[in-house]
Amino acid sequence: MHELLVLVAVAVGTYGMRAAFLVVARPEPPAPLARVLPHVGPAVLGAIVAPALLAPHGAITAADTVPALLAAVGAWALWRRFHSLPIALFGALTLALLTAEVFR
8 A cells, every 4th residue: 555655656756747837838947947057967877878788687797787887988989980770789798798898
């Protein structure tokens, strides 16, 4: 029963935050919110990517972290050189697999 109340509270809070913009009916957000909004996307992306690179399996170890970081750097370098997503992805995957074999 407690879990259901928590779920309902979260649902009401989420709906309230979304409905607040409809009730106010202003075409642009308030000035303090407008200053912060451009930073939300990069912050969320960083929050998703950093743990995946530094601790791919939940802990920071050389055998897991180094291949992930080298793959990220390799993907960036290949993207800058060729401007091709498939080349960057497959090159980084190859680099990660080869580096992982070295650490085994």
